[in-house]
Structure formats: C-alpha cells, structure tokens
Amino acid sequence: MAVYTEVSDDELARFIAGYGLGKLLSFKGIAEGVENTNYLVHTTRGTFILTIYEKRVDVADLPFFLGLMEHLSARGVTCPLPVRDANGHVLNELAGRRAALITFLEGVWPKRPKVEHCLELGKALAQMHIAGEGFALRRANALGLTGWQPLFDKFSARTGEICPGLHELIADELHFLQRSWPQDLPQGVIHADLFPDNVFFVDDKLSGIIDFYFACDDALAYDIAICLNAWCFNAESAFEPAKGAALLDGYDSVRPLSDGERDAIPTLARGAAMRFLLTRSYDWLNTPKDALVARKDPADYIRRLTFHQSVRSIADYAPQLIA
Amino acid sequence: MAVYTEVSDDELARFIAGYGLGKLLSFKGIAEGVENTNYLVHTTRGTFILTIYEKRVDVADLPFFLGLMEHLSARGVTCPLPVRDANGHVLNELAGRRAALITFLEGVWPKRPKVEHCLELGKALAQMHIAGEGFALRRANALGLTGWQPLFDKFSARTGEICPGLHELIADELHFLQRSWPQDLPQGVIHADLFPDNVFFVDDKLSGIIDFYFACDDALAYDIAICLNAWCFNAESAFEPAKGAALLDGYDSVRPLSDGERDAIPTLARGAAMRFLLTRSYDWLNTPKDALVARKDPADYIRRLTFHQSVRSIADYAPQLIA
Numbered sequence: 041m042a043v044y045t046e047v048s049d050d051e052l053a054r055f056i057a058g059y060g061l062g063k064l065l066s067f068k069g070i071a072e073g074v075e076n077t078n079y080l081v082h083t084t085r086g087t088f089i090l091t092i093y094e095k096r097v098d099v100a101d102l103p104f105f106l107g108l109m110e111h112l113s114a115r116g117v118t119c120p121l122p123v124r125d126a127n128g129h130v131l132n133e134l135a136g137r138r139a140a141l142i143t144f145l146e147g148v149w150p151k152r153p154k155v156e157h158c159l160e161l162g163k164a165l166a167q168m169h170i171a172g173e174g175f176a177l178r179r180a181n182a183l184g185l186t187g188w189q190p191l192f193d194k195f196s197a198r199t200g201e202i203c204p205g206l207h208e209l210i211a212d213e214l215h216f217l218q219r220s221w222p223q224d225l226p227q228g229v230i231h232a233d234l235f236p237d238n239v240f241f242v243d244d245k246l247s248g249i250i251d252f253y254f255a256c257d258d259a260l261a262y263d264i265a266i267c268l269n270a271w272c273f274n275a276e277s278a279f280e281p282a283k284g285a286a287l288l289d290g291y292d293s294v295r296p297l298s299d300g301e302r303d304a305i306p307t308l309a310r311g312a313a314m315r316f317l318l319t320r321s322y323d324w325l326n327t328p329k330d331a332l333v334a335r336k337d338p339a340d341y342i343r344r345l346t347f348h349q350s351v352r353s354i355a356d357y358a359p360q361l362i363a
Numbered sequence: 364m365a366v367y368t369e370v371s372d373d374e375l376a377r378f379i380a381g382y383g384l385g386k387l388l389s390f391k392g393i394a395e396g397v398e399n400t401n402y403l404v405h406t407t408r409g410t411f412i413l414t415i416y417e418k419r420v421d422v423a424d425l426p427f428f429l430g431l432m433e434h435l436s437a438r439g440v441t442c443p444l445p446v447r448d449a450n451g452h453v454l455n456e457l458a459g460r461r462a463a464l465i466t467f468l469e470g471v472w473p474k475r476p477k478v479e480h481c482l483e484l485g486k487a488l489a490q491m492h493i494a495g496e497g498f499a500l501r502r503a504n505a506l507g508l509t510g511w512q513p514l515f516d517k518f519s520a521r522t523g524e525i526c527p528g529l530h531e532l533i534a535d536e537l538h539f540l541q542r543s544w545p546q547d548l549p550q551g552v553i554h555a556d557l558f559p560d561n562v563f564f565v566d567d568k569l570s571g572i573i574d575f576y577f578a579c580d581d582a583l584a585y586d587i588a589i590c591l592n593a594w595c596f597n598a599e600s601a602f603e604p605a606k607g608a609a610l611l612d613g614y615d616s617v618r619p620l621s622d623g624e625r626d627a628i629p630t631l632a633r634g635a636a637m638r639f640l641l642t643r644s645y646d647w648l649n650t651p652k653d654a655l656v657a658r659k660d661p662a663d664y665i666r667r668l669t670f671h672q673s674v675r676s677i678a679d680y681a682p683q684l685i686a
Contacts, residue, residue, distance in 0.1 A: 048474040065469040065565060068403055071392035080391055080403060082469060087405075146388040146405060151371040242388060 045077045045092045045135050052081075052090075055134050058125045059141055061085040072237075075253060080144065087144040089120065092137050097253060099138050104179045105252050106130045106140055108172070108229060115171035117164075118248045120145060145248035147240020153271050158283040160246040161239060161271060162264075162290025165231075168249065169260045170295055172229035181232065181256040183315050185221050189214055191318045195325050202321055202338055210317070213345065217311055222259070222304035230263035231255055235270040261301040264291055265308035268357065269316065269344050277343035285358040306351040313348055317341035368400045368415045368458050375404075375413075378457050381448045382464060384408040395560075398576060403467065410467040412443060415460050420576060422461050427502045428575050429453045429463055431495070431552060438494035440487075441571045443468060468571035470563020476594050481606040483569040484562060484590060485613025488554075491572065492583045493618055495552035504555065504579040506638050508544050512537055514641045518648050525644055525661055533640070536668065540634055545582070545627035553586035554578055558593040584624040587614055588631035591680065592639065592667050600666035608681035625677045632680075633671040640664035 047055075047067075056064045062084030070078050070089075077092040093102065106122045110130070113121040120142035122130035130140055150157050181187070192210055199206040231238075233254035240248040264287070272283040288305075291297070297305075320338040327335050351357065370378075370390075379387045385407030393401050393412075400415040416425065429445045433453070436444040443465035445453035453463055473480050504510070515533055522529040554561075556577035563571040587610070595606040611628075614620070620628075643661040650658050674680065 049471045050474070053471075063566065064471060066471055066563070068391075069394035070403070071394050080393070082410075148372045148376070148387060148389055151373070240389070243386065 044094050045137055047079070047090075047092070047135050051135060052079075055090075055132065055139070056081070056083060056141075058127075058132070059123055060126055061088070061123070061141075081141070088123065089142050089144050090134075090139060091142065092134055092139045094137070101179060101253075102131055102138060102140075104177045105255060107177050108175060108252055108255055109142070111175045112168060112171050117168050117171045118145065118246075119252070120248075120250055145240055145250060147242050147247035149237045149240055151236070152275075153236050153283065154244075155282045155286045156244050157236075157239075157241065157246075158271050158286040159290040160241070160244070161234075161267060162287040162292075163294050164239075164246050164249060165234065165263060165267060166291045166294035168231065169228055169263065175229050179256045181230075181258045183232070183254070183319065184256075184258055184262075185217065185311065188217070188314060188318055191322060195322050198325050199321070202324060203342065206321070206338075206342065209342065209345070210314070210321075213310065213314055213349075217307070217314060220307050221311065222300070222307055225259035225261055225300055225304055226298065227257060228260045229255060230258045230260060230266075232258065232263065232266065234263065234267050259301075259304075259308070260295075261297065261304055262308050262312065264288070265305060265312040266315075268305075268309050269312045269341070272357075273340075273344055273347075277340050277347075279344075279347050279357075281357070285360065288354070288358040289360065302354045305354045305357065306348060309351070309357075310345060310348040313341050313345035317345060367417050368460055370402070370413075370415070370458050374458060375402075378413075378455065378462070379404065379406060379464075381450075381455070382446055383449055384411070384446070384464075404464070411446065412465050412467050413457075413462060414465065415457055415462045417460070424502060424576075425454055425461060425463075427500045428578060430500055431498060431575055431578055432465070434498045435491060435494050440491050440494045441468065441569075442491075442575070443571075443573055468563055468573060470565050470570035472560045472563055474559070475598075476559050476606065477567075478605045478609045479567050480559075480562075480564060480569075481594050481609040482613040483564070483567070484557075484594060485587075485610040485615075486617050487562070487569050487572060488557065488586060488590060489614045489617035491554065492551055492586065498552050502579045504553075504581045506555070506577070506642065507579075507581055507585075508540065508634065511540070511637060511641055514645060518645050521648050522644070525647060526665065529644070529661075529665065532665065532668070533637070536633065536637055536672075540630070540637060543630050544634065545623065545630055548582040548584055548623055548627055549621065550580060551583045552578060553581045553583060553589075555581065555586065555589065557586065557590050582624075582627075582631065583618075584620065584627055585631050585635065587611065588628060588635040589638075591628075591632050592635045592664070595680075596663075596667055596670075600663050600670075602667075602670050602680075604680070608683065611677070611681040612683065628677045628680065629671060629674040632674070633668060636664050636668035636671055640668060 053064045065082040067079045067081045070080050075096050076094050079090040081088045081090050109119050109122055112119050123141045124130055132139055238251045272280055274280055317338055320336050324335050324338050376387045388405040390402045390404045393403050398419050399417050402413040404411045404413050432442050432445055435442050446464045447453055455462055561574040595603055597603055643659050647658050647661050
C-alpha cells in the first residue's frame with residue numbers, strides 16, 4: 041500500500057481542470073502499487089487513475105511507458121490509456137512530481153489464479169506482443185541477464201541472512217545462465233512484470249492489463265517465462281501442470297511459438313526465477329521489517345528455481361506442445 | 364492510510380452477492396480512515412464503500428453507528444447509507460471481521476477550509492442535530508468530561524516528552540472544566556469528530572458528512588465547539604474570526620442557539636480542545652514514530668486551548684451573535 045505524496049483538493053482541482061474532463065467529484069488515495077502514488081479520481085466525465093511518479097521511477101523512462109500504453113490501447117489491448125491534457129501532454133507536474141492521468145479499468149485481480157485465468161492470460165499476452173510491434177521507442181531491460189550479476193554483488197555477502205546455501209545456488213545458476221542464455225529469439229516489447237495483481241478479470245474474462253512500469257525490449261518468450269513463475273505455482277511453490285499447459289496453450293493459439301522459443305522456455309524460466317529471486321532477496325535485506333511495503337519472501341523463488349532446474353523440456357510444462 | 368485486512372477476490376465476490384447489487388466489477392483498498400479498513404467497490408449497480416471493522420472499534424457499538432446513518436439518511440442528511448443484504452442485515456462477516464457495505468458519497472474534503480465552507484458546515488451541523496431527534500439508540504460519550512481525567516492519568520508522567528508545562532496546563536484546565544462544565548444544555552446525537560476530512564464538498568457546496576464512528580449522545584453545542592476547534596484555526600493554530608462567525612451564524616440560522624448554549628460556548632470550546640489535546644498526546648506518546656498512521660502534533664491543541672482560555676464570551680468568536 042502506498043500513498044507517498046499527499047495532494048490538496050485545490051491543487052488537484054487545478055490539475056484536473058487542464059484535462060477537460062468536467063468537474064472533480066472525488067479522489068481517494070488507493071493502497072496499490074509499491075513504486076508510485078495512485079489516486080482513484082471521479083469527475084463528471086468518468087473514473088480515472090492519477091499516478092504520481094515517486095523517486096524509484098526514472099522520469100526519462102516515462103515517455104516509453106506512457107507511449108507504450110497509448111500504442112497498445114490503439115491496437116486493441118485493454119490497458120490504461122493516458123489522457124492528453126488541453127495542450128496534448130500526457131505527462132504533467134503535481135505536488136512537485138511528474139504525474140499522469142490514465143483511464144480506469146474495471147476488473148478484479150485473482151488472488152488464487154485458476155486454470156481458466158491462465159488460458160486467458162496466455163492469449164492476452166500473445167495479443168499484447170503482437171500489438172507491440174511497430175512501437176517506436178526503445179528501453180533496455182535493466183533487470184535482464186546483464187543486470188543480474190551486478191545486483192547479486194550488492195548483497196552476496198549477506199545471503200546467509202536469508203538461507204544457508206543461497207550464495208552457492210545463485211552463483212552457480214548465474215554461471216549456468218551466462219553460458220546458456222538463448223540468443224536470436226524473437227524480440228519485442230515485453231511487460232516484464234505480469235503478475236496476477238496486474239491482470240484484471242470480470243466474470244473470469246480478462247478485462248485489462250495494467251502497470252507497464254517494467255516494460256522493455258527483450259525476448260518475447262521471456263515474458264511467458266515470467267508468467268510461468270508468477271501464475272503457475274501454488275501457495276506452497278509447487279508447479280501446477282494444468283496451469284502451465286493452459287498458459288502456453290493459450291499463448292501458442294494466438295502467436296505460435298517457434299522451435300527456438302520452445303527449446304528456450306526451460307532456461308528462460310530459470311532466468312525469470314533468478315530475476316525475482318535477486319530483487320526479492322535484495323529488498324528482503326534492505327527493507328525495514330516495519331516498512332509500509334510488505335516484504336515478499338525470496339524463498340518462493342528458490343523453490344521455483346529448483347523446480348525449473350529439474351525440467352528437461354517444454355513438455356514438462358505443457359505436454360501437448362512438444363515440438 | 365490503512366488497509367489492515369486483506370480480502371480475496373473470491374471472498375469479496377461471495378460477500379457482494381449477498382446484497383443483490385449486481386456483479387462485482389472492481390475493488391480498491393483506500394488510504395483513508397485510521398480505525399478501519401475501507402475498500403472502494405464498483406458493482407454493476409453503483410459505487411460503494413466496504414468497511415471492515417478493526418479491533419479499535421467495539422462491535423457492540425456498530426448497531427448504534429449504522430442505525431444512526433440510516434436514521435439521518437432517511438431524514439435528508441447526505442451521509443453514507445448502510446446497504447441491507449437479502450436478509451435485511453446491515454452488519455455481516457468478512458475475512459473474520461464485522462463488515463458493512465455503505466453507499467459512496469461524491470465530494471472532496473477541504474484541506475484548507477474557507478469561510479464559505481464554515482458557513483455550509485454550520486448549517487449542515489444544525490440540520491444533522493435536528494434530524495437526529497427521535498433516534499432510538501443511546502451511546503454515552505466515552506471521550507466526554509468524565510473520560511478526560513482517566514485518560515490523562517495514563518500518560519501524565521510523560522508529558523515532559525511533549526512540552527514543558529504541559530502537565531500543569533492540563534491538570535489546571537481539567538480542574539476548571541470539572542468545576543465549570545455547563546449542565547442542562549439541549550442534548551442529542553452529536554457527530555463528535557466533524558473534522559474537515561469528514562465533510563465533503565462539490566463546488567463549495569456541502570455534499571456529504573461521513574465517519575460516524577465517534578457519534579454519541581451529548582450536548583448539541585459541544586459538537587459546535589469541536590467544529591470551532593477543527594475548522595476555524597489556521598495552519599499556525601491562530602483563530603480566524605471570520606470562520607468562527609460563519610460557523611456559528613450558519614448553525615444559528617437553522618437551529619437558533621439558546622441563551623444557555625451561547626453562554627456555554629467558550630467553556631465547551633475549552634473542553635473540546637482538551638479532548639483532542641488528550642487523545643493526541645496519548646497517541647503521540649504511544650505510536651511508534653515509523654507507524655503506518657501519521658502522528659498528529661498535540662501542540663496544535665495546546666495553542667487552541669490557550670486561545671479559548673482568553674475568550675470572555677461567544678462575541679469573541681462571532682460578534683453578531685451576542686445574546
């Protein structure tokens with residue numbers, strides 16, 4: 041939960057007036073998102089999300105994120121659409137920070153995703169990848185392969201505070217990943233953080249995808265690998281084959297996977313587990329226990345990584361997809 | 364800000380289904396209220412607030428609070444209306460706690476109230492007092508005159524941590540209040556916590572009054588005294604006569620004050636300042652500095668109390684109301 045920046049009624053009313061969205065009716069700080077401050081805003085013209093960008097977001101990246109939402113929305117992806125003000129700008133200033141107003145999407149994210157959710161997710165992810173083609177801006181994946189070793193170096197001396205053997209697990213795995221990372225896979229814009237809390241459903245139908253603030257250019261299949269980790273394990277971090285199969289099957293039905301992508305999925309899944317193991321470990325060691333933001337247990341990703349290490353081919357995730 | 368109790372999508376969908384309000388479209392935890400958890404809920408039938416009652420609220424009091432909102436709403440006060448479920452209940456269980464669904468009120472609370480806001484507030488407060496007549500339930504004011512000395516006893520040894528001289532100020536003032544507290548004033552249901560964040564406006568017109576979780580039976584004029592403290596001082600805790608006059612004038616135009624009430628206002632204002640000085644001091648000393656809930660500075664109420672001690676009659680608040 042997070043409302044880091046407080047906004048006064050007068051300030052907000054002036055801000056909203058610049059958008060031609062009618063009269064400000066109400067605004068409530070919402071307890072979602074850990075990076076930015078979000079307000080749910082009602083005006084006489086509808087419901088919007090006001091996002092105030094906090095220090096963890098690089099303002100130089102904002103045109104990429106907001107431009108991507110516009111690009112995807114124009115191509116039929118149900119994602120938030122940044123609203124342009126009277127001067128045509130999507131990025132403005134509020135309370136001394138950068139801020140944007142985006143359309144509100146109805147929907148509820150699934151706390152315990154079901155197989156049907158994973159099928160819908162797979163289709164929507166493939167549609168998003170196709171819709172991303174032709175987006176003009178570029179953004180490297182700061183949390184991709186080349187970022188992992190430097191991030192590990194920041195806390196490698198303290199892994200014992202999380203669990204014994206973690207240092208060796210990460211060091212060995214980083215060595216494997218550097219050696220084995222697949223090259224020449226189809227590239228494009230990926231979401232890179234498509235966890236269940238970023239995907240909305242109404243009546244088990246996918247109603248929207250939100251939070252593009254980790255989006256970047258990378259191998260499209262790496263986005264699938266992230267979703268395998270984020271959606272297809274149960275609360276005890278055991279893999280659920282029916283969900284993995286649904287995710288991959290849904291994706292493949294919209295954008296058929298190449299042979300190279302199929303072969304690469306197990307390694308990409310290990311890499312995705314590593315990326316979240318690293319950031320969760322770093323945050324675990326550097327977030328005060330009583331902080332506003334709940335710390336997420338890195339152990340969930342130790343178990344996922346160990347599972348992926350045991351996988352021999354994509355058939356272990358989804359038997360029907362054997363190349 | 365506060366979302367103490369997390370609710371899953373399935374749990375909430377089941378809960379909402381019991382109300383016949385159509386399909387659940389979305390819900391967002393909102394960062395308002397320090398006592399309870401609040402979610403903003405969209406269904407196909409409209410917008411609602413879901414309140415989950417946390418430990419600080421005595422569940423035995425909930426029928427009073429919810430019943431009062433129904434009573435006032437039926438008599439034209441724009442306050443949240445508890446929604447009855449298919450069985451006619453307003454109070455249910457969710458995530459192991461008591462919970463209620465209430466109607467959502469549009470409006471924005473004024474961070475820096477203006478004179479016009481105080482005039483509107485005075486009128487609405489008087490209307491609420493009149494509308495409260497005939498409400499069948501009773502609730503004593505736990506934070507009234509008899510509650511102050513026991514509350515002070517809980518932290519009187521630590522007043523030096525707030526400011527030197529505070530012990531003597533409170534002890535002497537409690538002595539004065541015990542001796543001088545007005546009796547025989549008109550009684551009724553009071554809001555008892557009508558701070559700006561509990562009063563919504565759209566276009567400087569009062570659009571709603573919320574948060575009845577301190578409401579109780581007491582002298583009606585004591586509610587005015589609370590508002591004098593909460594609305595009519597500037598950020599430096601200096602009294603603003605135009606706001607005091609507007610508040611009292613607005614009130615008197617709807618429910619004319621009796622001579623006894625006019626005479627009592629300065630003493631009631633001292634009592635109201637004492638009530639918030641005591642609770643803020645207690646919270647200041649007992650809330651960790653890094654807690655989720657921002658601590659409110661007791662010094663604001665030392666300055667208010669000192670001002671009220673200098674007041675000789677209601678004319679010092681509002682010259683036109685001299686009896």
